[in-house]
Amino acid sequence: MSVHGTVADGFEPVRDAFAANLAQRGERGAAVAVHRHGRLVVDLWAGEAHADRPGTPWRSDTAQVIRSAGKGPAAAVLLLLHQRGLLDLDAPVSAYWPRFKAAGKEAARVRQLLTHRVGVPALEVPLTVAQALDGVSGPRAVAAQAPAWEPGTDHGYHAQTYSWLLGELVLRVTGRTLGQWFAREIARPLGLDLWFGVPEAEAHRVGRVALAQEPPVVASAGLRTRPKQSVVDAYADPASLTNRAFGAIELPYDENDAAYLRGELPASNAVATARSLSRCYAALTTGVDDRAPLFAPATLAVARSAESEGPDRVLVVNTRFGHGFMLHGPSCPLLAPGSFGHPGRGGSLGFADPESGVAFGYVTNTLYKSVTADARAQALLRAVRTCLR
Numbered sequence: 001m002s003v004h005g006t007v008a009d010g011f012e013p014v015r016d017a018f019a020a021n022l023a024q025r026g027e028r029g030a031a032v033a034v035h036r037h038g039r040l041v042v043d044l045w046a047g048e049a050h051a052d053r054p055g056t057p058w059r060s061d062t063a064q065v066i067r068s069a070g071k072g073p074a075a076a077v078l079l080l081l082h083q084r085g086l087l088d089l090d091a092p093v094s095a096y097w098p099r100f101k102a103a104g105k106e107a108a109r110v111r112q113l114l115t116h117r118v119g120v121p122a123l124e125v126p127l128t129v130a131q132a133l134d135g136v137s138g139p140r141a142v143a144a145q146a147p148a149w150e151p152g153t154d155h156g157y158h159a160q161t162y163s164w165l166l167g168e169l170v171l172r173v174t175g176r177t178l179g180q181w182f183a184r185e186i187a188r189p190l191g192l193d194l195w196f197g198v199p200e201a202e203a204h205r206v207g208r209v210a211l212a213q214e215p216p217v218v219a220s221a222g223l224r225t226r227p228k229q230s231v232v233d234a235y236a237d238p239a240s241l242t243n244r245a246f247g248a249i250e251l252p253y254d255e256n257d258a259a260y261l262r263g264e265l266p267a268s269n270a271v272a273t274a275r276s277l278s279r280c281y282a283a284l285t286t287g288v289d290d291r292a293p294l295f296a297p298a299t300l301a302v303a304r305s306a307e308s309e310g311p312d313r314v315l316v317v318n319t320r321f322g323h324g325f326m327l328h329g330p331s332c333p334l335l336a337p338g339s340f341g342h343p344g345r346g347g348s349l350g351f352a353d354p355e356s357g358v359a360f361g362y363v364t365n366t367l368y369k370s371v372t373a374d375a376r377a378q379a380l381l382r383a384v385r386t387c388l389r
Contacts, residue, residue, distance in 0.1 A: 070270025075324020119147030277361030
């Protein structure tokens with residue numbers, strides 16, 4: 001399968017790793033991009049744009065649903081509102097959203113909402129897709145939901161409810177949806193093809209994903225390890241918090257459906273090109289096109305300060321979260337200890353490493369049953385590390 005695009009001198013190992021993913025790891029269509037100190041040094045794509053409908057090649061401007069990899073750019077909206085003095089991370093959520101104090105959440109703080117500590121990763125009654133997208137039912141449900149633990153005392157990944165938690169807070173602070181604010185304040189000025197709610201005029205560029213499947217074993221590379229039985233059991237048990245968190249929207253639903261992609265679910269249905277995902281993280285940290293970084297130094301410190309660390313009540317492994325971003329660690333290996341970003345369940349990944357000046361974006365239409373450490377993304381990361389030595 002031919003690889004298209006360019007790499008700067010010294011970054012050839014990333015192209016080799018990308019080609020190996022296509023040849024050995026079942027990749028049907030994907031793209032990867034890397035920025036270094038704001039300059040695009042890797043921009044590659046290959047394969048089919050539609051994983052379930054062969055015949056349309058992946059092009060330089062093909063975009064793809066990135067699932068939870070959108071959580072990082074979405075959280076950046078709240079951190080920029082904080083940076084501008086419009087949002088106090090230590091204020092009660094109810095100061096902006098009065099109904100949220102129901103059912104024992106009176107003292108829940110904005111900081112806890114961002115760091116998966118607010119205690120509402122699941123709903124008593126899952127929402128239909130139509131309810132999830134209507135902009136009203138999701139916020140109403142999480143506001144009324146009793147927490148699974150006292151807010152602030154523990155953490156657990158808010159896989160789906162994060163959409164309504166972040167989205168409603170942005171709406172109440174700014175009067176705009178999160179997708180509208182991101183488009184106006186970040187995406188348009190930077191020329192990003194990264195959307196929370198795909199514009200109708202861009203829908204033709206969005207590739208189709210295939211259903212989740214088990215990745216092939218590449219024994220020689222040591223890239224795949226069998227999950228612990230406790231993790232397997234948690235995902236299989238309909239009553240577990242894990243299963244209920246990922247099932248806060250009734251399953252199954254079609255991620256290729258145009259109506260689903262037009263809606264705003266910042267936790268799960270963002271759409272982006274790899275180039276724009278990488279450029280977004282570069283813009284936050286190093287700046288691009290001679291622009292200053294979007295994050296002031298204090299905001300960058302907040303983004304990657306470890307607020308939640310240890311056993312995760314939902315993912316059933318040890319996780320590390322800053323304010324809206326996953327941090328480098330065993331369950332989510334990134335480039336280096338100072339890296340921060342977010343993977344998407346199934347494979348996609350975006351992150352930045354401020355110390356090395358690297359920003360990274362990887363998108364795929366071949367979704368595997370990985371949550372935080374997809375073997376293809378990890379192979380690409382190892383190649384990037386070799387380029388920095």
